Amino acid sequence: MKKNVFFNTQSDADWKPYPDYHAPTIGMNVGSFLIHTEKRTVLVDTGLGKLDHHLDQTTRETLVGEIAAAGFQPQDIDTVFLTHMHMDHVGTNMTETDQGWFPTFPNARYVVSKADWALFGSRVNTRPFAYLKEQIQPLIDADILDLIEGEINITEEITTLPTPGHTPGHTSLLISSEGEKAVIVGDAAHVPPQIEETQWSPAPDRDKDRSAASRKMMVDLIEKEHALIASGHFPSPGFGNIIRVDSRRKFIPIS
Ligand SMILES: [Zn+2]
CATH class of the missing domain: 3.60.15.10 (Ribonuclease Z/Hydroxyacylglutathione hydrolase-like)
Structure with a gap:
């Protein structure tokens, strides 16, 4: 850029x-980060995914492959923490299959701030924010997105x-x-x-x-x-x- x-x-x-x-x-x-603790496996941000974002992007959709290379499968992740709701941080929340769209990390609860959803939630049906409809709204509909405030563990x-x-x-x-x-x-x-x-x-x-x-x-x-x-x-x-x-x-x- x-x-x-x-x-x-x-x-x-x-x-x-x-x-x-x-x-x-x-x-x-x-980049995303995978944190493996004694009891938990937390993924931080999910990248750009396959979103049609009109960016000059040299490689796409490498996150799941990189997680596998680190020795983990999508089902191992129990928490997906999103630092914020911009498109380059939420792009692999959901994955399209022959049967439709599914959470990429089927056993995870997704976590993001309440304040971000307060802003971006109002943009779900607007054109520049089509990625929200694809990657965030389904998490709300499935009740697997936790909205947090302040400092929490x-x-x-x-x-x-x-x-x-x-x-x-x-x-x-x-x-x-x-x-x-x-x-x-x-x-x-x-x-x-x-x-x-x-x-x-x-x-x-x-x-x-x-x-x-x-x-x-x-x-x-x-x-x-x-x-x-x-x-x-x-x-x-x-x-x-x-x-x-x-x-x-x-x-x-x-x-
Ligand atoms: Zn960013």
Whole structure:
């Protein structure tokens, strides 16, 4: 996508310290995360799937195959957590078969914020949001979508971290296990420079000030807790840490 369209309030001078982002276009990964705890298997976001989304997308519908490569089947997943209701995060909730549409993860409860459904629920029958009718409404109809608010425990190890702004109910996840922490950031940040420039809110952020405040809160927490960053949109695999260089934060990717 075009960098100046996506980050429409940043100038070329703003990008100067980030040589990886000097080109006029930005490529973005669309990643999901699978968390396997002692008792539970949680999938975070379901990608773009086969949706007709008019995006320049090099590969499609790899999620179920990648889950299989990790040693899991769709029926093993007991919770599908959706960070928010944009199309690149919900696209494999449902799958079409010869017998019709079915939840891709048949044994899962799906979880999303109440605040996102309050907004996106009113758009189900509008054309640009046709994906909601295909990928979200059937979950409501089947009563397998849980609408949550605030900080709640998804499992013993996973707590929701509300980071509103990108969407009204955008929610990141904080994972604590054996003394270590990780944060699945969702779209509270789209590119690594935003870890350093928390005030950069891109065009799709519905409330840019709120998004910037959430991003700052989240990055402060990540730094304080020495948490691992996990991002679906950062260059794959999307993991990294924050270090301080000359009093500035810096994102260091882990390959
Ligand atoms: Zn996204």
